[in-house]
Amino acid sequence: MEPWREIAVSDKSKADVCVMGIGFDGAASVGKGAAQGPEQIRKCSEVLPPVNITGDFFDTLRVFDAGDVPFSLDWEAYYRQVEQEAYDLLKTDSFCIFLGGDHSVTIPLSRAIGRYYKGKKVGVVHFDSHPDLCDEYEGSKWSHACPLRRVVEDVIAPGDLAQVGIRSYEKEEIQYYAEHPELTVIKAYDIFRKGYEAAAEQLVEKFQEYDMVYVTLDIDVLDPAFAPGTGTPEGGGISTRELMYIINALMERTPVRAMDIVEVAPPLDTENQITSWAAVKVIYEVFAKLAK
Secondary structure, eight states: OOTTGGGEESOGGGOSEEEEEEOOOTTOSSOOOGGGHHHHHHHHHTTSOSBOTTSOBOTTOOEEEEEEOOOOSOHHHHHHHHHHHHHHHHTTTSEEEEEESSGGGHHHHHHHHHHHTTTSOEEEEEEOSSOOOOSOBTTBTTSTTSHHHHHHHHTOOGGGEEEEEEOOOOHHHHHHHHHOTTSEEEEHHHHHHHOHHHHHHHHHHHHTTSSEEEEEEEGGGBOTTTOOOSSSOOSSOBOHHHHHHHHHHHHHHSOEEEEEEEOOOGGGSOTTOHHHHHHHHHHHHHHHHHHO
16 A cells, blocks of 8 residues: 555646645654654554544545655755745645654744735644744754744744743743743643633634645644653643544634644554554545545
């Protein structure tokens, strides 16, 4: 079988969805392995039928897989190439899903979004256990601890960002929150206390009138019980079911047009690749909404 099974097409002009991999984990600060994320997610898709968790088939959907952006040791040149190839896929006007890689790949991906949707009201929903708002980490502004800081500098204003599932912080990130109260933060504890439905409603209310919403999903938003195969797992996270519900609400009621899924690290996973399976199941929920 091939990735995406019977919904795969080789002609991107016929695609409803375009997929691109960015197999890069050079900016990861702790556990490596996310460079293998795109390959393992594709392997999982080979055996899954095109159906979501409620039995809705999306076998009429067509998916074009552009493969992975070739890796380069020159980070600046590599990020420019990722940005350009992402921009080229966005120009197809298909829904785009980008498979990381560590979270630093969101930096060039978000720049491509900013270019393609220039002049539009763009919002970003960021699922993560960490804010990723450090200005610099371990001497690098391109660390996987910094991508959302680059996003609010280069692409959107802080008020156009919502962060979901947060439960670990650097001191400067707490200070950034204090300086930017317009930034929406739904902590993992808030979801535990108020419920995932309330979180979904808050996001829908915020973004339903936007022109475009970009979702950046760090798999470590899930509790390590559901996603152990990631570089910086943090206890106290949300469940796969809760994540699926919120993603479905965003897909149904806000203009989500592209997303990335990052920090899936197969070498750090269990023998059964639980984390990669969780990632592809979330992707299939997105596919099912797009097919309606």
